[in-house]
Amino acid sequence: MYNLARQGMMRGSGGLRRFDEYFRVYPMVMAPGAERPELNYGSKIFLPPSALQKISQLHVQWPLMMELVNGEKERFTHAGVLEFVAEEGRAYIPQWMMQTLQLDVGDMIQVKTTSLEPAKLVKLQPQDVNFLDISDPKAVLERAFRNFATLTKGDVFNFEYNDDVYEMAVLEVKPETTKMGVCMIETDVSVDFAPPVGYVEPSATRGGSGTSTPRSGNTAGGRVGGGGGMPAGGVLHSQGTMAQSINYDAIAPNATTAAAGARAVASHFLSEGHKLNSKKGSKGPSPKPSTPVPESSQHIVPPPRRRVNGPMPLRLPPNKLFFGYEVKPVKTDADKEAEMENAKRPHFAGQGQTLRGAVKRKGDGGDKEKGKGGDKKTAGEGQRLDGRKK
Numbered sequence: 001m002y003n004l005a006r007q008g009m010m011r012g013s014g015g016l017r018r019f020d021e022y023f024r025v026y027p028m029v030m031a032p033g034a035e036r037p038e039l040n041y042g043s044k045i046f047l048p049p050s051a052l053q054k055i056s057q058l059h060v061q062w063p064l065m066m067e068l069v070n071g072e073k074e075r076f077t078h079a080g081v082l083e084f085v086a087e088e089g090r091a092y093i094p095q096w097m098m099q100t101l102q103l104d105v106g107d108m109i110q111v112k113t114t115s116l117e118p119a120k121l122v123k124l125q126p127q128d129v130n131f132l133d134i135s136d137p138k139a140v141l142e143r144a145f146r147n148f149a150t151l152t153k154g155d156v157f158n159f160e161y162n163d164d165v166y167e168m169a170v171l172e173v174k175p176e177t178t179k180m181g182v183c184m185i186e187t188d189v190s191v192d193f194a195p196p197v198g199y200v201e202p203s204a205t206r207g208g209s210g211t212s213t214p215r216s217g218n219t220a221g222g223r224v225g226g227g228g229g230m231p232a233g234g235v236l237h238s239q240g241t242m243a244q245s246i247n248y249d250a251i252a253p254n255a256t257t258a259a260a261g262a263r264a265v266a267s268h269f270l271s272e273g274h275k276l277n278s279k280k281g282s283k284g285p286s287p288k289p290s291t292p293v294p295e296s297s298q299h300i301v302p303p304p305r306r307r308v309n310g311p312m313p314l315r316l317p318p319n320k321l322f323f324g325y326e327v328k329p330v331k332t333d334a335d336k337e338a339e340m341e342n343a344k345r346p347h348f349a350g351q352g353q354t355l356r357g358a359v360k361r362k363g364d365g366g367d368k369e370k371g372k373g374g375d376k377k378t379a380g381e382g383q384r385l386d387g388r389k390k
Contacts, residue, residue, distance in 0.1 A: 019055050020112040023047070023091035025103050031092040032085060039094065041159045042147030043184075044082035046092035047111070052084040061115045063185050065150060068093070069110040070101040077101060078116060078181040080149025096157050096167075119182035119189040122151055123172035126196035131166050141191060145184055152181040246316065 028039045031046055045066065055064065069076045077100055079093065086092055091111060103109060124141075126132075134140055144159035151157075155170045171194055173182045182189075 017059050018113050019051070019058060019060065020110070021051065021054075022108050022110055023086075024089055024106050025098065025109040026090055026092050026105055027095050027098060028092050029095070030105075032087070038147070038160070039082070040096070041144065041157075041165075042082075042094060043078070043097070043150050043157065044080045044147065045094075045097075046086040047081055047084050048086045048088045048090065049084045050088060051081075051111075055113070058113075060113050063149065063183070065114050065116050065183065067112050067114040067179070067181075068097065068101060069112070070103055070107070071110060073102045075101050077152045077155055078114065078150035078179070080185070094157075096155075100155055100157075114179065114181075116150060116179060116181050116183040117175050117177060118187035119151065119173060119184055120187075121172070121174035121190045121192065122170065122182070123192040123194060125169045125171050125194040127156065127167035127169060129196045129199050130164070131168075131196055132199075134161065134166075137193075138191070145189075148184045150181055151184055152179075154180070 028046070029035070029037070031039070045068075064081050066079050066081060067076060068079055077097060079097065091109060093109075098104075101109070131137070140161050141159075144161070147159075148157070151170050151173060153170055153173050156167055157170070158165050158167045160166075172192075173180065175182070
């Protein structure tokens with residue numbers, strides 16, 4: 001009998017080890033005190049001071065974790081306690097918890113203590129594709145998790161970043177337990193991401209992407225490249241969409257379009273003016289200054305020189321980078337030796353030839369014939385009618 005009574009007392013005392021109460025739930029924006037909107041982006045709640053008094057009399061595990069249960073909807077989640085400042089009979093929780101538990105303002109909720117394992121892995125899914133615009137999501141989530149004491153599988157929590165609110169669904173937590181919740185306090189957790197809701201993989205359309213990556217060819221009856229048309233290796237574009245949008249051909253270092261345009265306007269309005277009615281070479285009287293200025297103090301400012309060659313400036317929209325400039329490899333020793341051998345070879349060593357053939361020069365053939373034949377007349381030489389010599 002003594003042993004049975006002792007076991008009954010132990011069972012009774014064991015029941016008192018867990019805090020289990022019902023409260024009327026209200027959103028965090030209705031909590032007493034100064035307005036603190038950042039409390040909506042976390043997993044901590046407010047309870048009345050009487051709850052602290054009861055918890056202090058129990059042997060509970062710290063840090064204090066609470067299980068929130070909506071019995072009517074059969075939904076539950078977990079939370080930590082931030083302060084015991086709520087009115088008696090009330091509990092204040094973040095807005096996203098009310099949506100997860102499907103609660104309205106003033107509904108009854110069951111709050112009881114529990115224990116959770118430290119988180120090792122959390123798999124999240126952004127609820128909007130705008131989450132992809134965050135440049136460093138890891139740092140952003142590390143800062144957001146400072147306000148979270150727990151995470152439960154099935155939660156859809158939110159956090160604020162740069163005046164925007166992002167929603168995140170918890171798809172998986174590890175270690176896996178029957179409570180489906182983990183503790184986020186003083187733990188090293190790894191975060192994995194699923195594709196955001198509404199995200200669509202970019203489709204490889206024919207001639208529509210403009211990327212420089214070879215795409216797969218047409219498939220006809222399960223065969224690559226069947227039926228003619230696109231080759232099996234796909235179409236390889238010389239430029240991507242970034243190079244086309246900034247008109248890289250015109251601003252490349254070896255481009256001649258921009259340099260030619262700069263040279264065309266380089267001489268505009270840089271020379272002295274000329275009067276339309278002045279004669280060429282006439283010198284008009286030059287105006288003299290009213291106050292004599294010494295020659296040493298006269299500084300002639302040269303006209304600004306305009307850049308007519310070389311790479312043009314690259315102006316891009318904010319948060320965009322371009323890595324498309326051509327890369328010139330460093331010359332190896334073999335390349336340098338080949339250039340030296342090419343420089344030593346004789347250039348333009350042959351004799352020039354004309355299409356009309358050889359042309360006689362004065363004093364070459366005509367003087368010899370005169371020395372041998374004297375004043376012999378050629379067959380085609382003309383004669384005068386009066387018998388005079390030419």
